Amino acid sequence: MSSHPSIITTVDVVVLTIGPEGLSVLLNTRTREPFEGRLALPGGYVRADEDASADAAAFRVLRDKVGVSDVHIEQLATFSGAQRDPRGYSLTVAYVALVPLSAIPEGASLHPVREVRGLAFDHDTILGAAVDRLRSKSSYSSAPAALLEKPFTLPELYAAYADVLGVSPDPSSFRRKVLAVGAITPSGEKRGSGGRGKGRAAETYVLPRGEVRTFDITFKSR
Amino acid sequence: MSSHPSIITTVDVVVLTIGPEGLSVLLNTRTREPFEGRLALPGGYVRADEDASADAAAFRVLRDKVGVSDVHIEQLATFSGAQRDPRGYSLTVAYVALVPLSAIPEGASLHPVREVRGLAFDHDTILGAAVDRLRSKSSYSSAPAALLEKPFTLPELYAAYADVLGVSPDPSSFRRKVLAVGAITPSGEKRGSGGRGKGRAAETYVLPRGEVRTFDITFKSR
DNA sequence: CAAATAGTGTCTCTAAGACATTATACT
DNA sequence: AGTATAATGTCTTAGAGACACTATTTG
Numbered sequence: 001m002s003s004h005p006s007i008i009t010t011v012d013v014v015v016l017t018i019g020p021e022g023l024s025v026l027l028n029t030r031t032r033e034p035f036e037g038r039l040a041l042p043g044g045y046v047r048a049d050e051d052a053s054a055d056a057a058a059f060r061v062l063r064d065k066v067g068v069s070d071v072h073i074e075q076l077a078t079f080s081g082a083q084r085d086p087r088g089y090s091l092t093v094a095y096v097a098l099v100p101l102s103a104i105p106e107g108a109s110l111h112p113v114r115e116v117r118g119l120a121f122d123h124d125t126i127l128g129a130a131v132d133r134l135r136s137k138s139s140y141s142s143a144p145a146a147l148l149e150k151p152f153t154l155p156e157l158y159a160a161y162a163d164v165l166g167v168s169p170d171p172s173s174f175r176r177k178v179l180a181v182g183a184i185t186p187s188g189e190k191r192g193s194g195g196r197g198k199g200r201a202a203e204t205y206v207l208p209r210g211e212v213r214t215f216d217i218t219f220k221s222r
Numbered sequence: 223m224s225s226h227p228s229i230i231t232t233v234d235v236v237v238l239t240i241g242p243e244g245l246s247v248l249l250n251t252r253t254r255e256p257f258e259g260r261l262a263l264p265g266g267y268v269r270a271d272e273d274a275s276a277d278a279a280a281f282r283v284l285r286d287k288v289g290v291s292d293v294h295i296e297q298l299a300t301f302s303g304a305q306r307d308p309r310g311y312s313l314t315v316a317y318v319a320l321v322p323l324s325a326i327p328e329g330a331s332l333h334p335v336r337e338v339r340g341l342a343f344d345h346d347t348i349l350g351a352a353v354d355r356l357r358s359k360s361s362y363s364s365a366p367a368a369l370l371e372k373p374f375t376l377p378e379l380y381a382a383y384a385d386v387l388g389v390s391p392d393p394s395s396f397r398r399k400v401l402a403v404g405a406i407t408p409s410g411e412k413r414g415s416g417g418r419g420k421g422r423a424a425e426t427y428v429l430p431r432g433e434v435r436t437f438d439i440t441f442k443s444r
Numbered sequence: 445c446a447a448a449t450a451g452t453g454t455c456t457c458t459a460a461g462a463c464a465t466t467a468t469a470c471t
Numbered sequence: 472a473g474t475a476t477a478a479t480g481t482c483t484t485a486g487a488g489a490c491a492c493t494a495t496t497t498g
Binding site: 391392394395398399402412414420421422423 | 459460461462463467468469470471
Protein backbone atom coordinates (compact mmCIF):
# COMPACT_ATOMS: atom_id res chain seq x y z
CA MET A 1 0.00 0.00 0.00
CA SER A 2 2.90 2.35 0.69
CA SER A 3 4.87 0.98 -2.24
CA HIS A 4 4.35 4.03 -4.39
CA PRO A 5 7.30 5.57 -6.22
CA SER A 6 8.99 7.88 -3.74
CA ILE A 7 8.59 11.63 -3.87
CA ILE A 8 11.43 14.03 -3.20
CA THR A 9 10.04 16.30 -0.49
CA THR A 10 11.64 19.67 0.18
CA VAL A 11 10.99 23.14 1.51
CA ASP A 12 12.04 26.44 -0.07
CA VAL A 13 11.99 29.83 1.57
CA VAL A 14 11.49 33.18 -0.10
CA VAL A 15 13.21 35.72 2.16
CA LEU A 16 12.06 39.21 1.23
CA THR A 17 13.32 42.53 2.49
CA ILE A 18 13.66 46.12 1.38
CA GLY A 19 17.24 46.74 0.37
CA PRO A 20 19.00 49.71 -1.21
CA GLU A 21 17.38 48.86 -4.52
CA GLY A 22 13.91 48.21 -3.19
CA LEU A 23 12.14 44.92 -2.65
CA SER A 24 14.76 42.20 -2.77
CA VAL A 25 15.07 38.47 -2.30
CA LEU A 26 17.81 36.42 -0.73
CA LEU A 27 19.27 33.83 -3.09
CA ASN A 28 22.00 31.21 -2.86
CA THR A 29 24.21 29.90 -5.62
CA ARG A 30 23.81 26.14 -5.97
CA THR A 31 26.98 24.25 -5.20
CA ARG A 32 25.97 20.93 -6.70
CA GLU A 33 23.87 19.36 -9.37
CA PRO A 34 21.24 19.83 -10.51
CA PHE A 35 21.48 23.45 -11.58
CA GLU A 36 25.00 23.78 -10.17
CA GLY A 37 26.12 27.40 -10.31
CA ARG A 38 22.63 28.76 -10.75
CA LEU A 39 20.86 31.02 -8.31
CA ALA A 40 18.13 29.38 -6.24
CA LEU A 41 15.95 29.98 -3.24
CA PRO A 42 17.41 28.57 -0.04
CA GLY A 43 15.85 25.18 0.59
CA GLY A 44 16.40 21.66 1.77
CA TYR A 45 14.93 18.25 2.30
CA VAL A 46 12.18 17.62 4.78
CA ARG A 47 13.80 15.17 7.19
CA ALA A 48 11.20 12.93 8.72
CA ASP A 49 13.57 11.93 11.50
CA GLU A 50 14.47 15.49 12.43
CA ASP A 51 11.78 17.96 11.43
CA ALA A 52 8.52 17.93 13.36
CA SER A 53 6.80 19.17 10.21
CA ALA A 54 7.48 20.91 6.93
CA ASP A 55 7.10 24.19 8.77
CA ALA A 56 9.82 23.12 11.16
CA ALA A 57 12.01 22.13 8.22
CA ALA A 58 11.61 25.63 6.82
CA PHE A 59 12.76 27.11 10.13
CA ARG A 60 15.74 24.80 10.16
CA VAL A 61 16.72 25.72 6.62
CA LEU A 62 16.42 29.38 7.42
CA ARG A 63 18.56 29.01 10.51
CA ASP A 64 21.23 26.67 9.14
CA LYS A 65 21.52 27.68 5.53
CA VAL A 66 20.78 31.37 5.78
CA GLY A 67 21.60 32.30 9.35
CA VAL A 68 18.26 33.91 10.01
CA SER A 69 16.09 33.06 12.96
CA ASP A 70 13.42 34.73 15.06
CA VAL A 71 11.45 35.78 12.03
CA HIS A 72 7.90 35.22 11.08
CA ILE A 73 7.52 32.77 8.25
CA GLU A 74 4.35 31.84 6.52
CA GLN A 75 3.42 29.02 4.23
CA LEU A 76 2.96 30.15 0.66
CA ALA A 77 1.98 27.17 -1.48
CA THR A 78 3.13 23.73 -2.52
CA PHE A 79 4.61 23.01 -5.93
CA SER A 80 4.97 19.51 -7.26
CA GLY A 81 5.36 17.33 -10.31
CA ALA A 82 7.73 15.22 -12.32
CA GLN A 83 9.23 18.09 -14.30
CA ARG A 84 10.42 20.60 -11.77
CA ASP A 85 13.41 18.61 -10.53
CA PRO A 86 15.49 16.51 -12.97
CA ARG A 87 16.15 13.96 -10.24
CA GLY A 88 12.54 12.85 -10.31
CA TYR A 89 9.07 13.48 -9.01
CA SER A 90 9.29 16.15 -6.37
CA LEU A 91 7.20 18.27 -4.06
CA THR A 92 8.27 21.44 -2.32
CA VAL A 93 6.43 23.41 0.30
CA ALA A 94 7.30 27.08 -0.23
CA TYR A 95 7.42 29.69 2.53
CA VAL A 96 7.72 33.45 2.70
CA ALA A 97 9.68 35.35 5.33
CA LEU A 98 9.43 39.13 5.60
CA VAL A 99 12.50 40.47 7.38
CA PRO A 100 14.24 43.80 7.95
CA LEU A 101 17.49 44.29 6.10
CA SER A 102 19.47 44.10 9.35
CA ALA A 103 18.30 40.53 9.97
CA ILE A 104 20.14 39.34 6.91
CA PRO A 105 23.71 38.19 7.56
CA GLU A 106 26.73 39.85 6.00
CA GLY A 107 27.67 38.36 2.68
CA ALA A 108 24.25 37.04 1.82
CA SER A 109 23.34 37.72 -1.75
CA LEU A 110 20.37 40.01 -2.14
CA HIS A 111 18.74 40.60 -5.51
CA PRO A 112 16.08 43.13 -6.43
CA VAL A 113 13.06 41.06 -7.38
CA ARG A 114 12.56 43.01 -10.59
CA GLU A 115 15.84 41.76 -11.96
CA VAL A 116 15.61 38.13 -10.96
CA ARG A 117 15.13 35.61 -13.71
CA GLY A 118 16.47 32.20 -14.57
CA LEU A 119 16.47 30.66 -11.12
CA ALA A 120 16.97 26.93 -10.64
CA PHE A 121 14.01 24.54 -10.62
CA ASP A 122 10.68 26.38 -10.75
CA HIS A 123 11.92 29.02 -8.36
CA ASP A 124 10.98 31.87 -10.70
CA THR A 125 7.39 30.75 -10.31
CA ILE A 126 7.70 30.43 -6.56
CA LEU A 127 9.25 33.88 -6.25
CA GLY A 128 6.47 35.31 -8.38
CA ALA A 129 3.86 33.73 -6.14
CA ALA A 130 5.61 35.11 -3.06
CA VAL A 131 5.65 38.64 -4.42
CA ASP A 132 2.01 38.35 -5.45
CA ARG A 133 1.16 37.22 -1.96
CA LEU A 134 3.05 40.12 -0.41
CA ARG A 135 1.30 42.61 -2.69
CA SER A 136 -2.03 41.11 -1.88
CA LYS A 137 -1.45 41.18 1.87
CA SER A 138 -0.12 44.71 1.66
CA SER A 139 -3.43 45.92 0.37
CA TYR A 140 -5.24 44.95 3.54
CA SER A 141 -2.67 44.74 6.29
CA SER A 142 0.43 46.23 7.80
CA ALA A 143 2.54 43.49 6.21
CA PRO A 144 5.12 45.87 4.68
CA ALA A 145 6.06 46.94 8.21
CA ALA A 146 7.65 43.51 8.63
CA LEU A 147 10.19 44.50 5.99
CA LEU A 148 11.41 47.49 8.02
CA GLU A 149 13.82 48.00 10.90
CA LYS A 150 12.11 48.43 14.25
CA PRO A 151 11.13 51.00 15.19
CA PHE A 152 10.24 52.52 11.86
CA THR A 153 8.98 55.94 10.87
CA LEU A 154 5.74 56.64 9.11
CA PRO A 155 7.47 57.94 5.97
CA GLU A 156 9.48 54.73 5.87
CA LEU A 157 6.31 52.70 6.09
CA TYR A 158 4.77 54.81 3.38
CA ALA A 159 7.78 54.19 1.15
CA ALA A 160 7.54 50.46 1.79
CA TYR A 161 3.91 50.41 0.70
CA ALA A 162 4.71 52.50 -2.34
CA ASP A 163 7.58 50.23 -3.32
CA VAL A 164 5.70 46.99 -2.80
CA LEU A 165 2.41 48.06 -4.31
CA GLY A 166 3.79 50.37 -6.94
CA VAL A 167 1.36 53.13 -6.08
CA SER A 168 1.72 56.49 -4.35
CA PRO A 169 -1.38 57.22 -2.33
CA ASP A 170 -1.92 60.59 -0.73
CA PRO A 171 0.50 60.73 2.22
CA SER A 172 -1.94 62.43 4.55
CA SER A 173 -4.67 59.91 3.81
CA PHE A 174 -2.17 57.15 4.39
CA ARG A 175 -1.19 58.60 7.72
CA ARG A 176 -4.77 59.10 8.85
CA LYS A 177 -5.82 55.62 7.88
CA VAL A 178 -2.91 53.74 9.35
CA LEU A 179 -3.08 55.61 12.64
CA ALA A 180 -6.86 55.63 12.95
CA VAL A 181 -7.03 51.89 12.60
CA GLY A 182 -4.38 51.26 15.22
CA ALA A 183 -2.20 49.28 12.86
CA ILE A 184 0.94 50.82 14.37
CA THR A 185 1.67 52.34 17.76
CA PRO A 186 4.04 55.21 18.55
CA SER A 187 7.19 54.19 20.36
CA GLY A 188 7.74 57.68 21.78
CA GLU A 189 11.10 58.27 20.16
CA LYS A 190 12.03 60.29 17.16
CA ARG A 191 14.56 59.68 14.49
CA GLY A 192 15.87 61.36 11.36
CA SER A 193 14.78 59.48 8.32
CA GLY A 194 15.97 59.30 4.76
CA GLY A 195 19.59 59.17 5.82
CA ARG A 196 20.49 62.44 4.14
CA GLY A 197 20.38 64.12 7.51
CA LYS A 198 17.98 66.80 6.51
CA GLY A 199 14.55 67.83 7.58
CA ARG A 200 12.38 67.33 10.59
CA ALA A 201 12.84 64.18 12.65
CA ALA A 202 10.04 61.66 12.44
CA GLU A 203 8.12 59.90 15.14
CA THR A 204 8.88 56.19 15.25
CA TYR A 205 6.37 53.37 15.52
CA VAL A 206 6.23 49.66 16.15
CA LEU A 207 3.68 47.01 15.38
CA PRO A 208 1.34 46.47 18.32
CA ARG A 209 2.39 43.25 20.07
CA GLY A 210 4.82 42.82 17.17
CA GLU A 211 2.03 41.64 14.94
CA VAL A 212 0.94 42.52 11.47
CA ARG A 213 -2.62 43.78 11.60
CA THR A 214 -5.22 43.54 8.94
CA PHE A 215 -7.38 46.50 8.11
CA ASP A 216 -9.13 48.00 5.18
CA ILE A 217 -6.98 50.04 2.95
CA THR A 218 -7.82 50.88 -0.58
CA PHE A 219 -5.27 52.90 -2.39
CA LYS A 220 -6.05 54.13 -5.80
CA SER A 221 -3.14 54.13 -8.16
CA ARG A 222 -1.83 57.51 -9.14
CA MET B 223 21.05 11.33 -0.86
CA SER B 224 17.52 10.14 -1.41
CA SER B 225 17.76 7.64 1.43
CA HIS B 226 15.62 9.66 3.78
CA PRO B 227 12.78 7.98 5.65
CA SER B 228 9.86 8.04 3.29
CA ILE B 229 6.97 10.45 3.68
CA ILE B 230 3.38 9.47 3.06
CA THR B 231 2.18 12.05 0.58
CA THR B 232 -1.53 12.65 0.07
CA VAL B 233 -4.09 15.19 -1.00
CA ASP B 234 -7.35 16.06 0.75
CA VAL B 235 -10.18 18.09 -0.67
CA VAL B 236 -12.65 20.24 1.23
CA VAL B 237 -15.78 20.37 -0.91
CA LEU B 238 -18.00 23.19 0.29
CA THR B 239 -21.51 24.08 -0.81
CA ILE B 240 -24.64 25.68 0.53
CA GLY B 241 -27.13 23.01 1.42
CA PRO B 242 -30.50 23.08 3.12
CA GLU B 243 -28.80 23.73 6.44
CA GLY B 244 -26.36 26.34 5.22
CA LEU B 245 -22.68 26.05 4.53
CA SER B 246 -21.86 22.35 4.36
CA VAL B 247 -18.94 20.06 3.65
CA LEU B 248 -18.83 16.76 1.84
CA LEU B 249 -17.41 13.96 3.99
CA ASN B 250 -16.76 10.26 3.50
CA THR B 251 -16.81 7.53 6.07
CA ARG B 252 -13.46 5.75 6.18
CA THR B 253 -13.69 2.11 5.17
CA ARG B 254 -10.31 1.01 6.48
CA GLU B 255 -7.73 1.70 9.13
CA PRO B 256 -6.63 4.09 10.38
CA PHE B 257 -9.74 5.82 11.69
CA GLU B 258 -12.03 3.17 10.17
CA GLY B 259 -15.65 4.24 10.48
CA ARG B 260 -14.81 7.86 11.16
CA LEU B 261 -15.77 10.74 8.94
CA ALA B 262 -12.98 12.24 6.89
CA LEU B 263 -12.36 14.58 4.01
CA PRO B 264 -12.10 12.79 0.67
CA GLY B 265 -8.47 12.25 -0.11
CA GLY B 266 -5.90 9.91 -1.55
CA TYR B 267 -2.26 9.28 -2.26
CA VAL B 268 -0.29 11.38 -4.68
CA ARG B 269 0.74 8.81 -7.29
CA ALA B 270 4.00 9.84 -8.89
CA ASP B 271 3.40 7.48 -11.78
CA GLU B 272 -0.07 8.77 -12.52
CA ASP B 273 -0.59 12.32 -11.27
CA ALA B 274 1.18 15.14 -13.07
CA SER B 275 1.25 17.05 -9.80
CA ALA B 276 -0.46 17.22 -6.43
CA ASP B 277 -3.03 19.50 -8.04
CA ALA B 278 -3.74 16.78 -10.59
CA ALA B 279 -4.05 14.25 -7.81
CA ALA B 280 -6.68 16.42 -6.16
CA PHE B 281 -8.66 16.52 -9.40
CA ARG B 282 -8.40 12.75 -9.69
CA VAL B 283 -9.59 12.22 -6.13
CA LEU B 284 -12.50 14.55 -6.70
CA ARG B 285 -13.47 12.79 -9.88
CA ASP B 286 -12.98 9.18 -8.78
CA LYS B 287 -13.87 9.25 -5.11
CA VAL B 288 -16.50 11.94 -5.08
CA GLY B 289 -17.86 12.00 -8.59
CA VAL B 290 -17.35 15.71 -9.03
CA SER B 291 -15.51 17.24 -11.94
CA ASP B 292 -15.49 20.51 -13.83
CA VAL B 293 -15.19 22.51 -10.67
CA HIS B 294 -12.70 25.11 -9.65
CA ILE B 295 -10.37 23.85 -6.98
CA GLU B 296 -7.77 25.87 -5.19
CA GLN B 297 -4.84 24.91 -3.06
CA LEU B 298 -5.39 25.69 0.59
CA ALA B 299 -2.31 24.72 2.56
CA THR B 300 -0.07 21.79 3.33
CA PHE B 301 -0.17 19.93 6.63
CA SER B 302 2.59 17.60 7.72
CA GLY B 303 4.28 15.88 10.60
CA ALA B 304 4.78 12.59 12.39
CA GLN B 305 1.63 12.81 14.51
CA ARG B 306 -1.21 13.40 12.10
CA ASP B 307 -1.26 9.88 10.63
CA PRO B 308 -0.60 6.84 12.85
CA ARG B 309 1.05 5.06 9.92
CA GLY B 310 4.00 7.43 10.05
CA TYR B 311 5.36 10.73 8.91
CA SER B 312 2.93 12.22 6.46
CA LEU B 313 2.25 15.27 4.37
CA THR B 314 -1.03 16.27 2.81
CA VAL B 315 -1.74 19.05 0.39
CA ALA B 316 -5.23 20.35 1.12
CA TYR B 317 -7.55 21.87 -1.47
CA VAL B 318 -10.85 23.71 -1.40
CA ALA B 319 -13.60 23.32 -3.97
CA LEU B 320 -16.63 25.62 -3.98
CA VAL B 321 -19.51 23.95 -5.78
CA PRO B 322 -23.24 24.37 -6.20
CA LEU B 323 -25.39 21.81 -4.44
CA SER B 324 -26.45 20.29 -7.77
CA ALA B 325 -22.86 19.33 -8.58
CA ILE B 326 -22.79 16.93 -5.67
CA PRO B 327 -23.87 13.40 -6.52
CA GLU B 328 -26.85 11.71 -4.96
CA GLY B 329 -26.05 9.90 -1.78
CA ALA B 330 -23.00 11.91 -0.88
CA SER B 331 -22.94 12.82 2.76
CA LEU B 332 -23.18 16.53 3.39
CA HIS B 333 -22.64 17.99 6.84
CA PRO B 334 -23.23 21.54 8.03
CA VAL B 335 -19.79 22.84 8.96
CA ARG B 336 -21.03 24.13 12.30
CA GLU B 337 -21.77 20.62 13.48
CA VAL B 338 -18.65 18.88 12.24
CA ARG B 339 -16.20 17.68 14.85
CA GLY B 340 -14.10 14.63 15.45
CA LEU B 341 -12.94 14.00 11.89
CA ALA B 342 -10.15 11.56 11.16
CA PHE B 343 -6.52 12.67 11.08
CA ASP B 344 -6.19 16.45 11.45
CA HIS B 345 -9.14 17.04 9.20
CA ASP B 346 -10.90 19.25 11.74
CA THR B 347 -7.98 21.64 11.41
CA ILE B 348 -8.02 21.45 7.64
CA LEU B 349 -11.75 22.09 7.50
CA GLY B 350 -11.32 25.05 9.82
CA ALA B 351 -8.64 26.49 7.57
CA ALA B 352 -10.86 26.02 4.53
CA VAL B 353 -13.77 27.84 6.12
CA ASP B 354 -11.47 30.64 7.25
CA ARG B 355 -10.19 30.95 3.74
CA LEU B 356 -13.69 31.08 2.30
CA ARG B 357 -14.73 33.75 4.81
CA SER B 358 -11.66 35.75 4.02
CA LYS B 359 -12.18 35.56 0.27
CA SER B 360 -15.83 36.37 0.66
CA SER B 361 -14.97 39.71 2.16
CA TYR B 362 -13.26 40.90 -0.99
CA SER B 363 -14.61 38.83 -3.85
CA SER B 364 -17.63 37.18 -5.37
CA ALA B 365 -16.45 33.81 -4.04
CA PRO B 366 -19.80 32.86 -2.46
CA ALA B 367 -21.33 32.90 -5.95
CA ALA B 368 -19.37 29.74 -6.66
CA LEU B 369 -21.51 27.97 -4.05
CA LEU B 370 -24.75 28.72 -5.91
CA GLU B 371 -26.59 27.20 -8.85
CA LYS B 372 -26.12 29.09 -12.10
CA PRO B 373 -27.74 31.37 -12.82
CA PHE B 374 -28.41 32.72 -9.37
CA THR B 375 -30.54 35.58 -8.12
CA LEU B 376 -29.28 38.55 -6.20
CA PRO B 377 -31.21 37.61 -3.06
CA GLU B 378 -29.64 34.16 -3.24
CA LEU B 379 -26.21 35.71 -3.48
CA TYR B 380 -27.03 37.98 -0.57
CA ALA B 381 -28.09 34.98 1.49
CA ALA B 382 -24.86 33.18 0.62
CA TYR B 383 -22.79 36.11 1.83
CA ALA B 384 -24.88 36.39 4.96
CA ASP B 385 -24.53 32.68 5.71
CA VAL B 386 -20.81 32.51 5.05
CA LEU B 387 -19.82 35.75 6.73
CA GLY B 388 -22.42 35.69 9.45
CA VAL B 389 -23.43 39.28 8.84
CA SER B 390 -26.50 40.93 7.33
CA PRO B 391 -25.48 44.06 5.50
CA ASP B 392 -28.08 46.44 4.12
CA PRO B 393 -29.62 44.66 1.11
CA SER B 394 -29.77 47.79 -1.01
CA SER B 395 -26.13 48.65 -0.34
CA PHE B 396 -25.22 45.10 -1.18
CA ARG B 397 -27.07 45.28 -4.46
CA ARG B 398 -25.57 48.62 -5.45
CA LYS B 399 -22.07 47.54 -4.61
CA VAL B 400 -22.12 44.18 -6.30
CA LEU B 401 -23.70 45.55 -9.47
CA ALA B 402 -21.63 48.73 -9.65
CA VAL B 403 -18.40 46.80 -9.50
CA GLY B 404 -19.43 44.42 -12.26
CA ALA B 405 -18.91 41.35 -10.11
CA ILE B 406 -21.94 39.69 -11.65
CA THR B 407 -23.74 40.15 -14.95
CA PRO B 408 -27.48 39.79 -15.65
CA SER B 409 -28.41 36.71 -17.61
CA GLY B 410 -31.67 38.25 -18.85
CA GLU B 411 -33.96 35.67 -17.31
CA LYS B 412 -36.05 35.80 -14.21
CA ARG B 413 -36.82 33.20 -11.69
CA GLY B 414 -38.86 32.81 -8.55
CA SER B 415 -36.61 32.49 -5.56
CA GLY B 416 -37.07 31.08 -2.13
CA GLY B 417 -38.98 28.12 -3.45
CA ARG B 418 -42.12 29.03 -1.57
CA GLY B 419 -43.58 30.30 -4.82
CA LYS B 420 -44.47 33.70 -3.49
CA GLY B 421 -43.47 37.21 -4.34
CA ARG B 422 -41.92 38.94 -7.29
CA ALA B 423 -39.57 36.96 -9.51
CA ALA B 424 -35.93 37.94 -9.34
CA GLU B 425 -33.50 38.75 -12.09
CA THR B 426 -30.83 36.08 -12.47
CA TYR B 427 -27.12 36.64 -12.83
CA VAL B 428 -23.96 34.76 -13.69
CA LEU B 429 -20.31 35.38 -12.99
CA PRO B 430 -18.68 37.23 -15.87
CA ARG B 431 -16.65 34.68 -17.83
CA GLY B 432 -17.51 32.24 -15.09
CA GLU B 433 -14.91 33.79 -12.85
CA VAL B 434 -14.91 34.94 -9.29
CA ARG B 435 -14.03 38.62 -9.20
CA THR B 436 -12.29 40.50 -6.47
CA PHE B 437 -13.53 43.87 -5.35
CA ASP B 438 -13.75 45.95 -2.28
CA ILE B 439 -16.56 45.12 -0.02
CA THR B 440 -16.71 46.13 3.59
CA PHE B 441 -19.70 44.96 5.42
CA LYS B 442 -20.23 46.07 8.93
CA SER B 443 -21.73 43.46 11.17
CA ARG B 444 -25.25 44.12 12.33
C1' DC C 445 17.63 81.74 8.02
C1' DA C 446 17.03 78.58 4.22
C1' DA C 447 16.01 74.09 2.78
C1' DA C 448 14.10 69.82 3.43
C1' DT C 449 11.23 66.69 5.44
C1' DA C 450 7.29 65.64 8.97
C1' DG C 451 2.84 66.40 10.20
C1' DT C 452 -2.03 68.97 10.41
C1' DG C 453 -6.31 71.21 8.74
C1' DT C 454 -9.91 71.66 5.64
C1' DC C 455 -12.61 71.08 1.55
C1' DT C 456 -14.84 68.06 -1.76
C1' DC C 457 -16.93 64.08 -3.29
C1' DT C 458 -17.87 59.28 -3.30
C1' DA C 459 -20.13 55.65 -1.42
C1' DA C 460 -22.03 52.94 2.51
C1' DG C 461 -25.91 52.59 5.88
C1' DA C 462 -30.65 53.44 6.86
C1' DC C 463 -35.07 53.30 5.45
C1' DA C 464 -39.12 54.76 2.79
C1' DT C 465 -41.19 53.76 -1.52
C1' DT C 466 -42.37 51.47 -5.73
C1' DA C 467 -42.65 47.17 -8.74
C1' DT C 468 -43.93 42.52 -9.81
C1' DA C 469 -45.08 38.02 -8.96
C1' DC C 470 -48.07 34.44 -6.81
C1' DT C 471 -52.45 32.60 -4.29
C1' DA D 472 -57.43 41.97 -3.86
C1' DG D 473 -53.91 40.74 -0.70
C1' DT D 474 -49.47 39.35 0.45
C1' DA D 475 -44.82 38.41 -0.12
C1' DT D 476 -40.66 39.30 -2.20
C1' DA D 477 -37.65 42.18 -5.55
C1' DA D 478 -35.86 46.49 -6.74
C1' DT D 479 -35.27 51.63 -6.59
C1' DG D 480 -34.84 56.34 -4.54
C1' DT D 481 -33.29 59.53 -1.18
C1' DC D 482 -31.17 61.26 2.95
C1' DT D 483 -27.36 61.25 6.07
C1' DT D 484 -22.80 60.61 7.22
C1' DA D 485 -18.06 58.57 7.37
C1' DG D 486 -14.01 58.60 5.11
C1' DA D 487 -10.67 58.85 1.00
C1' DG D 488 -8.31 62.12 -2.07
C1' DA D 489 -6.50 66.59 -2.83
C1' DC D 490 -3.87 70.16 -1.36
C1' DA D 491 -2.77 74.23 1.37
C1' DC D 492 -0.61 75.13 5.47
C1' DT D 493 2.14 74.63 9.80
C1' DA D 494 6.04 72.37 12.51
C1' DT D 495 10.62 70.80 13.36
C1' DT D 496 15.05 69.48 12.22
C1' DT D 497 19.85 70.28 10.02
C1' DG D 498 23.36 73.03 7.54
